[in-house]
Amino acid sequence: MKPQSNAWVMAKILLLILASAALYTHIGQLVPQKEVLAPTKIIVDKDASPEELAELGSGIATGKGLCLTCHTVGKTGVLRYPDLAGIATRADAQIEEMDALTYLANSIYHPDDFIVEGFLRGMPAINKAPIGLDDEEMIMVLAYLQSLGGTPTVTLELTLADLGVE
Amino acid sequence: MRTPNKLVLVALAALVILGVFAGIRGVTWFVQNQEFRASQRAGVGAPADTTPRDRGLADERAAEEEKNATLVYEPQPYRQIGGVSSRVIVWMLAQLHLLFAAFVLAVPIFALIIEFIGYKTGDKRYDKLAYEFTKLLSVSFAMTAAFGAFLLFMLVLLYPQFMQYLMHVFSPTFAPYVALFFLEAIFLYSYYYGWGKFGPRVHLFLGLMLNVVGTAIMLIANAWLTFMTSPAGVSESGAVFSTWEAINNFTWMPINIHRMIANVAFGGSIAGAYAAFKFLTARTDEERAHYDWMGYIGQFVAISAFLPLPFAGYYLASEIYAFSQTLGLQMMGGAFSWLFIIQAALIGNLFLAANYYLWLGMGRVEGTAHYQKFIKYLLIVIGVCFAIWATPRSIISTVSEIRAMGGSAHPMLGYLGVMSAKNTAVNMLILSTFMSFLLYRRTGKRATHPMRGMLNTMQFTIFALASAIVIFFGIYGYFVSAAERIKFSVPQVGSVLLAMVLITILDVILFRKAEKTGEMRWGRINPISQYVLIFIAFSFTWLMGLMGYVRAGLRQHWHVFGLIRDTSVDAFTPTLGFATKVVSVTVLIFFALIGVVFWLASLSGRPDWQPNRRKDAAPTVSPAELS
Numbered sequence: 001m002k003p004q005s006n007a008w009v010m011a012k013i014l015l016l017i018l019a020s021a022a023l024y025t026h027i028g029q030l031v032p033q034k035e036v037l038a039p040t041k042i043i044v045d046k047d048a049s050p051e052e053l054a055e056l057g058s059g060i061a062t063g064k065g066l067c068l069t070c071h072t073v074g075k076t077g078v079l080r081y082p083d084l085a086g087i088a089t090r091a092d093a094q095i096e097e098m099d100a101l102t103y104l105a106n107s108i109y110h111p112d113d114f115i116v117e118g119f120l121r122g123m124p125a126i127n128k129a130p131i132g133l134d135d136e137e138m139i140m141v142l143a144y145l146q147s148l149g150g151t152p153t154v155t156l157e158l159t160l161a162d163l164g165v166e
Numbered sequence: 167m168r169t170p171n172k173l174v175l176v177a178l179a180a181l182v183i184l185g186v187f188a189g190i191r192g193v194t195w196f197v198q199n200q201e202f203r204a205s206q207r208a209g210v211g212a213p214a215d216t217t218p219r220d221r222g223l224a225d226e227r228a229a230e231e232e233k234n235a236t237l238v239y240e241p242q243p244y245r246q247i248g249g250v251s252s253r254v255i256v257w258m259l260a261q262l263h264l265l266f267a268a269f270v271l272a273v274p275i276f277a278l279i280i281e282f283i284g285y286k287t288g289d290k291r292y293d294k295l296a297y298e299f300t301k302l303l304s305v306s307f308a309m310t311a312a313f314g315a316f317l318l319f320m321l322v323l324l325y326p327q328f329m330q331y332l333m334h335v336f337s338p339t340f341a342p343y344v345a346l347f348f349l350e351a352i353f354l355y356s357y358y359y360g361w362g363k364f365g366p367r368v369h370l371f372l373g374l375m376l377n378v379v380g381t382a383i384m385l386i387a388n389a390w391l392t393f394m395t396s397p398a399g400v401s402e403s404g405a406v407f408s409t410w411e412a413i414n415n416f417t418w419m420p421i422n423i424h425r426m427i428a429n430v431a432f433g434g435s436i437a438g439a440y441a442a443f444k445f446l447t448a449r450t451d452e453e454r455a456h457y458d459w460m461g462y463i464g465q466f467v468a469i470s471a472f473l474p475l476p477f478a479g480y481y482l483a484s485e486i487y488a489f490s491q492t493l494g495l496q497m498m499g500g501a502f503s504w505l506f507i508i509q510a511a512l513i514g515n516l517f518l519a520a521n522y523y524l525w526l527g528m529g530r531v532e533g534t535a536h537y538q539k540f541i542k543y544l545l546i547v548i549g550v551c552f553a554i555w556a557t558p559r560s561i562i563s564t565v566s567e568i569r570a571m572g573g574s575a576h577p578m579l580g581y582l583g584v585m586s587a588k589n590t591a592v593n594m595l596i597l598s599t600f601m602s603f604l605l606y607r608r609t610g611k612r613a614t615h616p617m618r619g620m621l622n623t624m625q626f627t628i629f630a631l632a633s634a635i636v637i638f639f640g641i642y643g644y645f646v647s648a649a650e651r652i653k654f655s656v657p658q659v660g661s662v663l664l665a666m667v668l669i670t671i672l673d674v675i676l677f678r679k680a681e682k683t684g685e686m687r688w689g690r691i692n693p694i695s696q697y698v699l700i701f702i703a704f705s706f707t708w709l710m711g712l713m714g715y716v717r718a719g720l721r722q723h724w725h726v727f728g729l730i731r732d733t734s735v736d737a738f739t740p741t742l743g744f745a746t747k748v749v750s751v752t753v754l755i756f757f758a759l760i761g762v763v764f765w766l767a768s769l770s771g772r773p774d775w776q777p778n779r780r781k782d783a784a785p786t787v788s789p790a791e792l793s
Binding site: 124 | 255378446491497498508644645647652701704728729737743746
């Protein structure tokens with residue numbers, strides 16, 4: 001093999017390295033670009049209607065609450081976690097002598113105590129760190145869940161005791 | 167013409183310097199005395215002994231002193247250097263430190279193994295090769311320490327409050343860390359400088375101790391960083407109740423294992439790149455043969471460590487999920503889901519490049535056409551698996567997009583993005599690469615074993631069975647619940663590992679006392695293969711940078727996940743595009759520095775410097791020789 005000059009070899013290596021860096025950086029630009037900001041507290045009027053709360057709860061479910069990272073809405077087949085479509089209706093029949101609202105509230109405050117049959121444990125307590133929703137935000141999520149197959153009824157005046165959460 | 171006496175020239179130079187100095191001093195004196203002229207009218211203006219400017223300056227100083235005396239000390243949670251992002255500074259320094267540290271930890275592992283092979287076989291080539299690898303360590307060790315100190319200074323400077331907390335948790339580990347660091351320096355330099363100076367067993371012992379101490383250092387440092395991801399041993403407010411639990415947190419052992427394997431893969435690839443560089447600049451066939459062999463060994467080390475790496479990755483991921491579902495979901499299904507698509511592109515490239523290198527390597531041996539016909543099938547399998555692995559499951563979407571899809575997964579391609587498909591793809595990639603290596607190993611040989619037909623059939627059956635098991639569980643996973651599906655990775659991984667072990671054993675038996683059909687001609691390989699080695703080293707390094715980012719970035723707006731919140735201006739997760747730019751710049755800096763390491767390592771092989779002598783000059787004779 002004819003030896004090449006060191007300068008020429010170095011130039012080719014440099015070119016290869018720069019081209020590889022450009023390739024991988026370019027791939028990095030092709031994927032969706034999104035800055036994820038630290039979650040902020042959602043401020044809402046104390047007199048907000050259940051429908052308004054449900055709308056805000058929908059935003060929490062897709063955003064800082066991370067609910068729809070695992071749960072789906074309107075999907076069938078083999079699922080990783082329970083589908084939420086019609087949850088407001090189904091919740092009523094999950095546990096005897098427990099109404100839908102109490103079931104939903106307890107499910108999001110104490111998820112490990114309410115595992116739906118056929119699914120694994122895994123849902124974090126979203127009112128604790130790192131997600132850390134406060135009680136008002138939890139009510140907004142409840143309103144959203146009630147809106148899936150039902151009519152939201154909760155308001156910010158409700159306390160944990162009113163919701164039947166221990 | 168006669169040349170001026172050197173003494174005169176020196177005297178003249180000194181006079182010129184003195185003259186210039188006197189001139190500058192004179193001009194300065196003149197300007198200072200012309201700055202202010204006192205008033206000519208008596209009783210008006212300044213007193214005779216001071217000027218208004220002097221008094222103004224004195225007033226300013228007094229005001230400054232008064233202000234300084236009333237300053238109140240306030241602890242700063244964060245500091246900044248100019249307008250530069252503190253996070254990016256620490257990010258790049260940590261990455262550079264880790265890359266050099268990984269290299270310094272990895273090279274002694276395989277240098278020791280190669281030296282041991284040389285000791286057992288008596289083949290001096292292995293000893294020489296091990297020494298050549300070790301030559302790269304000395305400067306790299308200094309670079310690691312320098313970047314480590316730089317990183318620590320920057321952390322203390324930019325994140326004082328957070329560092330104070332980490333010191334509160336981990337202060338008992340500092341003294342052992344420093345002691346181990348000293349020991350590592352002693353063992354490293356005695357291993358390097360003691361080459362050939364000690365008996366082989368003593369030298370091997372030094373190498374072993376270097377590895378033990380280096381690994382212990384890594385274990386301590388891993389405790390600090392894994393605590394930030396999965397804190398343990400502390401109360402909800404952060405008070406420590408068990409330092410050991412803080413060390414032995416959820417992700418500590420998985421990271422230890424993952425890093426150990428990844429370091430070897432990375433170190434092998436960088437050593438392979440060094441050999442490639444030396445091959446390309448070699449002047450003789452002998453040199454080329456040596457560096458071709460060295461590159462092959464480096465690559466063999468890298469790929470051997472690379473194959474089990476995904477399994478270590480699964481273990482790490484499962485422990486992250488076990489610690490916090492939220493963290494796991496952020497990693498695989500949330501903000502970082504697309505990062506794993508970039509990772510898939512990189513790993514796909516690595517698999518393709520590694521296979522390509524093996525296929526090119528077949529050119530070293532004559533008569534390899536029989537095996538080369540299988541390459542196209544392997545290429546198809548690798549391509550398909552690459553595509554499946556690069557298909558995302560959950561994507562970052564807008565609210566309306568999520569609603570339209572009924573979730574965060576694409577209705578069609580989403581099926582290829584689940585773990586069933588990905589586990590199948592990665593296991594088939596590993597099996598295919600293993601088959602490439604097996605084909606390469608068979609080149610230039612013909613089995614003469616009396617049961618070769620049966621052994622060949624057994625190998626093929628095992629390969630087919632392993633593939634069938636992997637594909638079966640991959641498809642079956644779509645029809646069972648999540649609780650069942652998650653268990654399928656065990657038989658998939660188990661069958662691949664078992665197949666690799668069994669096929670290798672059978673291959674060793676099959677080709678014992680094999681007939682040679684062609685000589686191995688080290689150095690006779692297409693030079694493109696050497697650029698492939700450099701590409702593999704670059705891709706490994708870039709992959710380490712990317713995965714380092716996700717490991718740390720996963721915490722998002724937390725310094726210590728769920729415990730200490732990041733309240734700085736950098737408390738957001740940047741775009742992946744930005745992250746890849748930072749990774750690229752860091753890796754380019756690393757390659758520039760590793761180029762310096764290569765250059766310094768190659769200096770020891772150069773001939774000694776000799777003063778230039780004019781060809782026509784008469785030989786000089788020293789007075790000693792005359793006497």
